Amino acid sequence: MGRSIGGVKGATFGEVFAVKEFRVLFGSFALLVGGDVIKMLALSVLVYARTGSPGLSAAAYMAGWLPYIVGGLFLLSLADRVRPRALMVAGELVRAVTCLLLAFAGLPVWAMLALVLVTGLLSPVFLAARMAMLPEVLPGDAFVLGRSMLNMASASAQVVGLAAGGAFLAVTGPSGGLAATAALSLVAAVVLRTGLPNRPARGATGAGAVRETLRVNRRLVADRRVRGLLLAQWLPCVFLAGAEAMVVPYLGGQGAAGVVLAAAAGGMAAGQFVVGRFAAPPLRERLSLPLAVLLGVPWLGFALWPGIVWASVLAAVAAAGLSYQLGLQRRFVEAVPEEVRGQAFGLQSSGLMTGQAAGAALVGALGEVIAPGYAIAAAGGAGIVVALALAKALRPSPVPSTEGRS
Template sequence: MKAATFGEVFAVREFRVLFGSFALLVGGDSIKMLAMSVLVYAQTGSPGLSAAAYMVGWLPFVLGGLFLLSLADRIPPRALMVAGELVRAVTCLLLAYAGLPVWAMLALVLVTGLFSPVFFAARAAMLPEVLPGDAFVLGRSLLNVASASAQIVGLAAGGAFLAWAGPTGALAVTAGLSVVAAVVLRVGLPYRPARGTTEAGTAEVGAAREKRPGTTKAGAIRETVRVNRQLLADRRVRGLLLAGWLPCVCLAGAEAMVVPYLGGQGQAGAVLAAAAGGMAVGEFAVGRFAAPGLRERLSLPLAVLLGVPWLGFALGPGIAWAAVLAAVATAGLSYQLGLQRRFVESVPEEVRGQAFGLQSSGLMTGQAAGAALVGALGEVLAPGPAIAVAGGAGVLVALALAGALRPARTPVNSPA
């Protein structure tokens, strides 16, 4: 497979649209979660409810990922992505100006968030269509870099907006960003038919439905459950999903302990920012300088690297060393680049949207579970040892998944 370049990736207009709208989405979501947390705390004075408000936007990924993902292959992708931005804009405006009680705000975010996995899946599944071959992997790398950078900028901007206009003003800014993203997507992307109903290749798809996951006329919930089961029953797909999920579960657990490790003070922000920076640097370096074959061979050692630095927290490092260890660890997240080509080739094209949705929903769910598990461990142990345990678990998980993390011995461009 010929190695692509970042220049070639950015030369594709549709990718530039996806990239820009994704940066707006991640930055806006960071501002929204921060503003909502502050708004809830201002109304209730409860740290617990404030923390719940910060995390509630991710919880719907569990239910949405289990029951609604088939919509990503049944509705044209541009329409889905535009609808997602408009739903986010309306939600933010209601949170800011409708005067809702706390329970209603949390319920609104949960209900509207049920479709978030579908919107994310539509975007992810469109990427290999506009970026074939190795360009797709570099595109994923650039989106990950954008995610890390937008989180940092979004949190910093969120703090500035909160100080200037309060939580309602920050939520209004998020709504504005969503409207801008919707316009960019609507104007910048051409129409593409729904993946499960495209006329091209209909005969092949119809013949394949007897043998492998596909779209049918069943209801969205039933179809989502059916295809999820079939994807997970496929040994190769299941291995790649677990390889993408489980090391990140341990990473999320370690990161969740950074705030209590530093005594709940503002120093944690510096460590978490260093972690985001390490992720961005790792994604860029591996995407830019590693050839496709090397990228896949690096998956196992980089997945191991994801856990090793956290072991150093058993020694009680100060903030400077904690930031260095966190940055080195998250650089290992680039291990996922070596899985992307194999994942795309392992799933049927007609359910690619649901497959990518399952990948992201499982990742979100696993990270929440990892944070909860290591948080519970931190109640028993001190935060430093709990972080070290999470790192050790990450190393063991990566080694246990070595079969899925290692590439097949056949050449990259060989037929399966």
């Protein structure tokens, strides 16, 4: 039974996992995240082995994220115009074929990067279809806990994916790592195809996909409530990503940086669990503002140049603040018309990816001018200022509603 506090019924993790469709979405999402981490790590190593260029190797690692910008701007309407199960299965099959071509087709480096960029254009569409299905299978507060579980799965799968990717690369080389990602994608495709019902598309077909995407994006951004919630989910994370991007130059070695970044992933998972499990829905929404501020505060400590232990503690506490987003999820679902829900979730994810890339670039540029510790502290300070500036959007409406938009 869910807990009822202040007249608002809160779900439990047990109730969430009792839903078969959520279990399918959760398991396939963990496979997706872990597989993508292995894929980009293996591609980066493969490009470096071919070229000996650190710059091209880094470009290969980031290539999987760059298409989110273009796909998010021009293709997201497909998430509402195609049946969601078909989209998700197609996404897994595209990933599998891409990895096999990268591993065994003997492509030149420019062709490998082009393949990743082109096939990645639909990645935000595939992800949007998955996220938009979540409130359909988990009504009410269960949806918020479902998002919490997916966030925890993402953090855990990234850590496991990096470890597994390193193991595969050590034993089989980068081609083996890419083949392993293809295998994970095929397993996920089977799980999705057999475990999900064939739900109809939410939106009607009509104008071209690009035109419709641009039209709906303008409509969503023009809505003051939706725009505020989007900015509240995007902007604080810009400076978190910027601070994390400076951890490697701050510590002067990727091994030590890996410890700090793993601690951040652990802090993120812990924050999602604690806020999702123990905070009742009204409290969860009231915590959004202070937790968003918390996202920036610990990074200020890097101005004192802490060692690896304290750096790990500060990073973990800061990343725990990401749980502020849980308090925005109900309001976001209610603010968005159901027929464009897929595109709205895609816009949310694409903006988040774009903002994180921009944050890493901005703080990285700052790190060229001042010492890395001070750049991290500056990112934390900027994050605090942004969270306070977004206070109106981060605070819940005076009378929380438990009714979802029909």
